[in-house]
Amino acid sequence: MKQSIALGKLTKFMGSGFLGTLKSIFTGKIEKEDFKNFLRKVMVPIASILIFIGLWHMGAKSLYTIEANYKIEKALSEQGQQAADAMKACIASGDVSCQPNTLPSPAQVWASYKTLLQDHYAIRANKKAFKEKTATINAERLAEGKNPITYTGRPSFVDQILTSLKTVFAGFLLAFIIAVPIGIVIGLSKTLRSSANWLIQIFKPVSPVVWLLLVFMIVKTLTKDSQSDSAFIISFISVGLCAMWPTLVNTAMGVASVDKDYINVAKVLKLGTFKKVYQVILPSSLPLIFTGLRITLSVSWMVLIAIELLAQSPGLGSFVWEEFQNGAIDSNSKIIVAMFVIGGIGFLLDRMMLTIQNMVSFNKNDGV
Amino acid sequence: MHTKTINNNIGISAENGIVYPSKIMLDLVDLKKVYPTPKGDYVVLKDLNLQVMKGEFVTIIGHSGCGKTTMLSMIAGLNAISGGNISVLGKQIKGPGPDRGVIFQSPSLMPWMTSLQNVLLGVNQVFPHATKTQRTDIAKYYLQKVGLESAFHKKASELSQGMQQRVGIARAFAIKPKVLLLDEPFGMLDSLTRGELQDILIEIWNKEKITAVMITHDVDEAIFLADRVVMMTSGPEAKIGDTLNIDFERPRTRKAILEHDNYYKYRKHLIDFLEH
Numbered sequence: 001m002k003q004s005i006a007l008g009k010l011t012k013f014m015g016s017g018f019l020g021t022l023k024s025i026f027t028g029k030i031e032k033e034d035f036k037n038f039l040r041k042v043m044v045p046i047a048s049i050l051i052f053i054g055l056w057h058m059g060a061k062s063l064y065t066i067e068a069n070y071k072i073e074k075a076l077s078e079q080g081q082q083a084a085d086a087m088k089a090c091i092a093s094g095d096v097s098c099q100p101n102t103l104p105s106p107a108q109v110w111a112s113y114k115t116l117l118q119d120h121y122a123i124r125a126n127k128k129a130f131k132e133k134t135a136t137i138n139a140e141r142l143a144e145g146k147n148p149i150t151y152t153g154r155p156s157f158v159d160q161i162l163t164s165l166k167t168v169f170a171g172f173l174l175a176f177i178i179a180v181p182i183g184i185v186i187g188l189s190k191t192l193r194s195s196a197n198w199l200i201q202i203f204k205p206v207s208p209v210v211w212l213l214l215v216f217m218i219v220k221t222l223t224k225d226s227q228s229d230s231a232f233i234i235s236f237i238s239v240g241l242c243a244m245w246p247t248l249v250n251t252a253m254g255v256a257s258v259d260k261d262y263i264n265v266a267k268v269l270k271l272g273t274f275k276k277v278y279q280v281i282l283p284s285s286l287p288l289i290f291t292g293l294r295i296t297l298s299v300s301w302m303v304l305i306a307i308e309l310l311a312q313s314p315g316l317g318s319f320v321w322e323e324f325q326n327g328a329i330d331s332n333s334k335i336i337v338a339m340f341v342i343g344g345i346g347f348l349l350d351r352m353m354l355t356i357q358n359m360v361s362f363n364k365n366d367g368v
Numbered sequence: 369m370h371t372k373t374i375n376n377n378i379g380i381s382a383e384n385g386i387v388y389p390s391k392i393m394l395d396l397v398d399l400k401k402v403y404p405t406p407k408g409d410y411v412v413l414k415d416l417n418l419q420v421m422k423g424e425f426v427t428i429i430g431h432s433g434c435g436k437t438t439m440l441s442m443i444a445g446l447n448a449i450s451g452g453n454i455s456v457l458g459k460q461i462k463g464p465g466p467d468r469g470v471i472f473q474s475p476s477l478m479p480w481m482t483s484l485q486n487v488l489l490g491v492n493q494v495f496p497h498a499t500k501t502q503r504t505d506i507a508k509y510y511l512q513k514v515g516l517e518s519a520f521h522k523k524a525s526e527l528s529q530g531m532q533q534r535v536g537i538a539r540a541f542a543i544k545p546k547v548l549l550l551d552e553p554f555g556m557l558d559s560l561t562r563g564e565l566q567d568i569l570i571e572i573w574n575k576e577k578i579t580a581v582m583i584t585h586d587v588d589e590a591i592f593l594a595d596r597v598v599m600m601t602s603g604p605e606a607k608i609g610d611t612l613n614i615d616f617e618r619p620r621t622r623k624a625i626l627e628h629d630n631y632y633k634y635r636k637h638l639i640d641f642l643e644h
Contacts, residue, residue: 259476261472261474261476262476262478264444264446264464264470264472264476265470265472265476265478265489267445267446267463267464268444268445268446268464268465268466268468268469268470269466269489269490269493269494269543270464270465270466270493271489271493275493279478279489280478283478283480283481284478284480286480
């Protein structure tokens with residue numbers, strides 16, 4: 001019993017209270033209220049997902065028809081009736097060479113998803129085999145003081161995801177390290193706040209692309225004679241710089257708007273500056289700081305794709321770009337798989353931040 | 369005038385070369401507060417003179433907006449003085465400090481701290497040289513005094529308004545201030561809780577005898593707690609209108625006071641003042 005309460009609390013904590021309802025359905029204790037909750041929290045979302053997939057399917061189908069008709073008519077007008085019939089037959093046969101290139105249907109996307117997974121397993125097996133094969137040679141090379149031979153094959157889709165996550169977390173960390181201390185300092189002093197305001201207002205709306213170019217200019221020079229992975233450095237710094245503004249603004253606002261009563265208490269007790277900041281100001285502005293950090297994390301994930309794409313840094317962004325350039329028959333559906341993966345991971349990251357926020361803040365708020 | 373008789377009640381001590389009657393704990397001289405507005409200065413307080421003796425409990429009563437809270441926050445050092453001066457034991461005050469403890473109208477606890485941590489926040493500041501155990505003991509002692517022995521480790525945000533204000537009382541007494549300033553501390557509570565807290569406050573105060581200045585809207589509260597009730601005129605340019613000595617013996621019980629002949633006389637005096 002105690003355990004189930006803890007579970008309920010945890011799921012609610014993470015903003016997914018509907019799991020509790022789902023559980024009560026399976027444990028068989030259904031009451032009228034539970035049933036209503038079940039309808040609202042489980043059935044309605046499922047229904048809306050189904051409707052979405054249905055609309056998508058129909059949309060894709062009609063786009064397919066438009067594209068196919070266009071191809072047939074083109075063949076007719078350019079090469080005559082015979083070519084048009086051939087084209088029609090070719091499209092109907094599902095031959096790769098003449099498929100209309102348009103929005104893929106849900107079924108195609110699902111198939112691509114499975115392909116990508118299989119591809120990942122194949123690459124993983126490949127890697128393992130390579131490692132085993134080179135293990136003895138590498139040991140010898142190491143003993144001779146040479147660099148070991150590393151796997152240089154194509155990364156799988158899952159590898160790309162992990163690379164992207166690494167970039168995002170590095171960027172997020174950078175944003176955190178820069179924005180929170182500066183936000184606190186700005187929040188504490190009215191003079192600094194008004195002097196920094198114009199800078200923030202100007203830099204906040206700058207597009208990720210411009211940040212990338214700016215960072216590129218600087219990092220290119222700085223890493224001229226180092227061997228490090230400059231594409232990764234450029235992309236994570238750009239992500240951090242793009243995404244840090246919400247945290248900066250929220251931290252400054254949180255620190256500046258601490259309840260006057262708390263400040264009065266600190267004044268009456270004559271707390272030193274350090275104590276005042278750590279015991280009164282920071283804890284009371286934590287909710288706002290975390291709201292900022294949450295926005296920062298979602299913004300970093302959002303701009304990451306564009307930045308990876310431009311910086312030629314490996315990850316989901318370059319995956320999407322390569323697939324687009326590739327133009328293979330299942331490229332479009334692979335791009336859409338990437339889209340869902342990006343969305344899903346973004347959602348999970350946000351939930352993660354919400355959970356941490358609820359853990360450290362004194363006023364618990366449910367997920368927004 | 370009442371203040372005159374106090375001035376004659378002398379025990380002289382020299383501090384900073386100035387001669388002061390030693391029994392005067394808190395001295396407000398020609399206090400003035402001006403708020404500049406676009407339409408010219410708004411004078412809240414003018415020529416306000418008040419002396420509070422060592423160990424005296426003074427309640428201040430007056431209409432809303434007359435400047436009571438302004439005066440109290442000036443004594444606390446949270447509000448700048450426009451003219452005149454305020455001194456504690458003959459020393460002019462400079463800004464806020466723990467020698468003047470404040471119990472605010474809202475409990476003003478840090479909601480992320482436990483009640484013990486809230487009290488310790490002040491105790492650690494005032495007794496930096498005591499050991500950790502000693503400081504914790506002080507904090508626990510005062511929390512016990514206000515009846516919160518079972519809530520040491522409860523977060524302030526989990527306590528009811530009345531419980532929070534109890535922590536506020538414990539926090540103020542635990543730093544052993546020279547003067548205790550109370551800004552309508554029970555104004556937000558229901559009347560039952562208010563009665564309880566008045567009893568707790570007066571019980572601790574009887575032990576500690578800390579000079580106290582308390583603002584209230586409640587005539588009965590003013591009489592029950594005070595040695596002297598100070599009535600302020602309505603603003604602008606508010607000052608002390610009248611004072612009334614309450615000669616009930618301490619320790620007091622509510623019942624004994626309600627049955628006392630003088631009670632209704634005092635009450636009438638205060639209400640007559642407030643209605644004119």
